[in-house]
Amino acid sequence: CPCPLPSGDTALSRLVRRLLSARRSLDLCLFSFSCPQLARAVQLLHRRGVRVRLVTDAQFMGLHGSQIGRLRHAGIQVRHDQHSGYMHHKFAIVDRRMLITGSLNWTAQAIQSNRENVLVVEDAEYVKAFQDEFERIWEEYNPANYTFFSEKQ
Amino acid sequence: CPCPLPSGDTALSRLVRRLLSARRSLDLCLFSFSCPQLARAVQLLHRRGVRVRLVTDAQFMGLHGSQIGRLRHAGIQVRHDQHSGYMHHKFAIVDRRMLITGSLNWTAQAIQSNRENVLVVEDAEYVKAFQDEFERIWEEYNPANYTFFSEKQ
Numbered sequence: 001c002p003c004p005l006p007s008g009d010t011a012l013s014r015l016v017r018r019l020l021s022a023r024r025s026l027d028l029c030l031f032s033f034s035c036p037q038l039a040r041a042v043q044l045l046h047r048r049g050v051r052v053r054l055v056t057d058a059q060f061m062g063l064h065g066s067q068i069g070r071l072r073h074a075g076i077q078v079r080h081d082q083h084s085g086y087m088h089h090k091f092a093i094v095d096r097r098m099l100i101t102g103s104l105n106w107t108a109q110a111i112q113s114n115r116e117n118v119l120v121v122e123d124a125e126y127v128k129a130f131q132d133e134f135e136r137i138w139e140e141y142n143p144a145n146y147t148f149f150s151e152k153q
Numbered sequence: 154c155p156c157p158l159p160s161g162d163t164a165l166s167r168l169v170r171r172l173l174s175a176r177r178s179l180d181l182c183l184f185s186f187s188c189p190q191l192a193r194a195v196q197l198l199h200r201r202g203v204r205v206r207l208v209t210d211a212q213f214m215g216l217h218g219s220q221i222g223r224l225r226h227a228g229i230q231v232r233h234d235q236h237s238g239y240m241h242h243k244f245a246i247v248d249r250r251m252l253i254t255g256s257l258n259w260t261a262q263a264i265q266s267n268r269e270n271v272l273v274v275e276d277a278e279y280v281k282a283f284q285d286e287f288e289r290i291w292e293e294y295n296p297a298n299y300t301f302f303s304e305k306q
Contacts, residue, residue, distance in 0.1 A: 031256070085266030088256050101270065103184070103241050103256070113238030115290070117254065119272070119279065126272065137268065 006037050011118070012111050015100070016041045018120060022094045027134045028054040029089040032063075032105040039067035043074050054078045055137050057087040065108070079141035087137070091130055099127045159190050164271070165264050168253070169194045171273060175247045180287045181207040182242040185216075185258040192220035196227050207231045208290050210240040218261070232294035240290070244283055252280045 006013040012035075019026065019041045026045055033039065033056060046052045054071060058080040061068040072078050081087040091101035102118040104110055121127065139145070159166040165188075172179065172194050179198055186192065186209060199205045207224060211233040214221040225231050234240040244254035255271040257263055274280065292298070 081268070083266075085268065086263075088263065088267040088269050090256055091270070101255070101272070103243055103254075110239075110241065113236075114241040115234070115238065116241050117244070117283070117286070119254070130270070133270070 012037060015118060018094065018098065018100055019092065020045065021098075022050045024095050025051045025093075026053075027093040027096075027131070027138075028052070029056075029087075029091050029130075029134055029137060030054065030106050031057050031086060031088045031090055032060045032107050033067050033071075034063070034065040034107045034109075035111060036067065036108070038106050039070060042071060042076065046071075046074060046076050052076050053134075053138060055087065055089075055134070055141060056080050058082060059086070079138060079143070081137075081141055089133070089137075091134075093127065093131055093134060096131055097124075097127060098122050099130050101130065165190060168271060171247065171251065171253055172245065173198065174251075175203045177248050178204045178246075179206075180246040180249075180284070180291075181205070182209075182240075182244050182283075182287055182290060183207065183259050184210050184239060184241045184243055185213045185260050186220050186224075187216070187218040187260045187262075188264060189220065189261070191259050192224060195224060195229065199224075199227060199229050205229050206287075206291060208240065208242075208287070208294060209233050211235060212239070232291060232296070234290075234294055242286070242290075244287075246280065246284055246287060249284055250277075250280060251275050252283050254283065 006016055016037065022045050042052060054076060056068055056078060060066065061080055068078055090105055091099060093099055099121045100118060102116065104116040104118050110116055159169055169190065175198050179195065195205060207229060209221055209231060214233055221231055243258055244252060246252055252274045253271060255269065257269040257271050263269055
């Protein structure tokens with residue numbers, strides 16, 4: 001594989017290890033997702049039987065280097081917004097108990113070059129607020145609820 | 154003033170109220186800052202004698218609508234990175250005790266159109282991690298430490 005999982009004690013390897021601790025579910029709400037190592041970790045979880053759901057931004061999912069197509073092809077459920085504004089969240093929830101959130105977009109550029117923060121929170125109050133937001137978005141972006149331009153007229 | 158402070162119970166008005174609770178210090182670490190209402194709140198604190206320090210991204214501070222020039226003109230201390238990567242944080246620390254952080258850039262577009270999150274945290278462990286990062290950046294971006302291309306050769 002051209003993109004081995006990161007080893008050692010880097011910020012990226014720590015993030016991957018948190019993700020790989022998932023046993024039942026991984027809910028991802030990501031503005032931009034182009035980092036191959038993170039995509040590989042998500043695919044690995046999917047193959048292990050972890051229920052992965054991914055929400056992303058419609059305008060960024062088609063950009064060069066995006067991993068969204070690859071993840072869809074692997075059978076992972078992906079939903080996206082249909083607004084002109086951005087779906088700008090960048091968080092993950094592992095097993096409905098661990099929230100990983102911050103300024104970091106899941107791109108190679110951000111990981112390599114930017115000054116970023118990632119918070120890992122297990123406080124139930126915070127996790128619930130983000131899990132509720134995830135469930136709202138997941139329903140709102142259900143393709144069954146799509147509206148089309150012709151219907152808006 | 155063309156940009157009154159927001160009233161009512163919107164996400165923006167709640168954010169402004171948290172900021173205006175500052176009595177001694179406000180440390181801002183913001184990738185992008187173009188929201189006039191938030192700039193007005195920061196200026197108000199500066200006029201009240203609160204010590205305001207602002208770190209921002211060099212590539213975004215000059216963009217159309219940026220409030221950085223206005224804040225500098227008002228006498229607020231501003232420092233910026235000098236890297237090609239982004240200074241991508243978006244956090245504020247009020248009185249070294251309340252951390253406000255998340256996905257939200259302080260732009261009108263983000264506030265009006267995007268799906269975003271803002272966490273308010275008073276847990277000392279989290280606040281300290283971000284305060285330490287702020288102090289590191291503040292020193293690193295001290296103009297006295299600037300290097301120039303000619304020196305790198």
